[in-house]
Amino acid sequence: MKSDTDTLSSNRVIAADFIVNAGWIATVDANDTVFQNASLAVKNGVILGVGPQAECAQRFQADKIIDMPDHLLCPGFINGHNHAAMNLLRGFADDLPLMTWLEQHIWPTESKYVDEEFAEDGVRLAIAEMLKSGTSCFTDMYFFPDITAKLAHQYGMRAQVAFPVLELETAWASGPEEYIDKGLQVIDDFKHSSFANVCFGPHSPYTVSRATLERVATLANELDANIHIHAHETRQEVSAFIEEHKIRPLELLNDIGLASPRLQCAHMVHASDSDIELLAATGTHVIHCVRSNLKLASGLFRMHNMLEAGVNVGLGTDGAASNNSLNMLSEMNISAIMAKAVAGKADAVTASQALRAATINGARAIGREDAIGSLEAGKQADFFAIDVNRVECLPMYEPVSHLVYTAQNSHITDVWTAGEKRVEDGQLLHMDTIALREKANQWRKTLSA
């Protein structure tokens, strides 16, 4: 922990909307600076400054001072891969082989029940779960992206909403042309939202044709839009692709100009050394979904090798149907300890690296590292406070280690996005919890029938 006065360079006293005085602040800046007895000043939803309390007291003033001496402040988590509406299918069919799970349970249920109402109720439930657990931004890929974007905007949650592109007909669109046409409309509808950001979500190289992927590449290039795709999730999917196309899936994405800093590949469990080199060389981002990959027995991700090669790795939960939760604290914990075991080195992927993966790396993956992902002057005030003085977690020697290896979800007490409090003392401020419960239980009855 060190003092950093870079953000406190001017001498003028600035009026803030509010100042939080916290026991600790993990900034996740370029130096992983952690301040003790520190302040965060916010105005108009933006961070004015972060630093030691004594210095901030000279630089900022506010009528509203929030004292949290037992808390650590941290940038809001960025969940890099989700299918939010699938919260309604959480635990719907567990402990089954992957293809049985998909073909006999998930797909038939989706084709029978997924509609606007399903999307609306599922996404709302997912937003509730994510906000309560400190997630301030998520990437989604599911049908009815317009509903996801609308709800993200409504509840003040940041979202990169990847509209689906598939070859086959679903409740949302009939084929690739309609998926893309409707998706372009959603991009347009939300172009002025500060919360929802819409992008292309072609499902995967093995489910979307080369022609469609080429069209996506052209359009995304014209619009300077991101592309979010599943890639290299299972061994079988990669080997079948190679057999059919005589090229690795990532190489195909590169051949058609998709591999770039605008592309995020979710999963990448089965990445060869050459895949890792190609990811690093092209600046393609990877979203690691450790709990989903383990639970579906997809394989063991080589996070250590990815980071060493310079690949930007963010973390994602995947949907609650495979996870079975949207708990970024747990993703961060398991990704770090798994990476050590896979690398065979207890110092591989440190607590700080895991925290970066859950925050700033996720921001970089969606091209928003200028605005979110760390607590620095000028960035959006998206952050949470976690009580690090709970008896079941003491003593605490180092706050980031505590956060990654020891802390529990319920210790996250307060969550802000754009400087507005969304969760207070563990309770959602702007969502009707009773109604959410009722909806979830109704859907359970319907889907179990």
Place this chain on the structure above:
Amino acid sequence: MKSDTDTLSSNRVIAADFIVNAGWIATVDANDTVFQNASLAVKNGVILGVGPQAECAQRFQADKIIDMPDHLLCPGFINGHNHAAMNLLRGFADDLPLMTWLEQHIWPTESKYVDEEFAEDGVRLAIAEMLKSGTSCFTDMYFFPDITAKLAHQYGMRAQVAFPVLELETAWASGPEEYIDKGLQVIDDFKHSSFANVCFGPHSPYTVSRATLERVATLANELDANIHIHAHETRQEVSAFIEEHKIRPLELLNDIGLASPRLQCAHMVHASDSDIELLAATGTHVIHCVRSNLKLASGLFRMHNMLEAGVNVGLGTDGAASNNSLNMLSEMNISAIMAKAVAGKADAVTASQALRAATINGARAIGREDAIGSLEAGKQADFFAIDVNRVECLPMYEPVSHLVYTAQNSHITDVWTAGEKRVEDGQLLHMDTIALREKANQWRKTLSA
């Protein structure tokens, strides 16, 4: 979920001390019976009966009825491997290679600071953490086992306290003879305790001589006492042992008559097929410590193979210095999803199997499956209630799957051991939380100095 009337065979109405009516009860009996709208009747700390509410209402009566329609009742977790006093070293030195961690941080700190006061404060803190998270029984292996046994007895927590046996001098004893002499005294001191059960804890085949292990085998045999040992934790430890002794560590334990249903091997990460066969053939128990093994990069445990071979596998947290928590819900979750990935099968190690590992298998490992580990008539009333209707975890399709893959620690609201409530609404009833916090923070200052 099915109805089970085996436990309700008589017609006499029996007076209970109290009856809990719960939404669900996971009995963890031989058939993994889960009752919906069920009751648990308790008298004198013992379970009188478990079954559907309507049937129990005819069989039992009590003045005190506890209604928990949103809760699932579950047998208390059995933490099969811990070094409770090391709670004071939680997060003391993370992200370091194993030998650096041990040789430069843990061992020097232990040799400087571990005394009666350290043990007392550390164990009390660990008991608080374990009780709050639904653990009703733990195995401990650390210096000052008399203090651990005393505190377990005092707070009504069941413990198998393995007194350490080492060759080298520590604060507790000068060498193997004194360790054993003092340990035998502790066995004697607690022979009438219904909570603390003392047994032999030779550290490991690679740190304890063959002669000492033989003496332990003889004495444990005479006393019909259990033996708890670390074995096959790291690849390097196993290969170095083979090089020196021309025999695998487990084979040595078998040669001197230790491998039996009275032996528990903690870790067993590096188990060959022949090791697994030997474990199964001798009825030797294994305690799997998944989070510790991952975090210290010890390796990937083959839980699926162990269970298939018929080995009894319980779960343990290991000490908080390597874990960094004593959270059995998380152990259960990670052990299940890890096992799937290691086996390459999404149906390997189901939620029910993981719950068995965290409860009845742990009871069997310490020879107490007649008394604890499941909710059945005649067993001790050691159980917890978990709220399964929290908005962040809905919907719930199957309660055991919910418990293993979705539930959070803080949803465990009430915990009983021997029919007495130890935790109510998330708060410890018989422990001074403020004093515990102060002690933990004092030790942090001392140990960081």
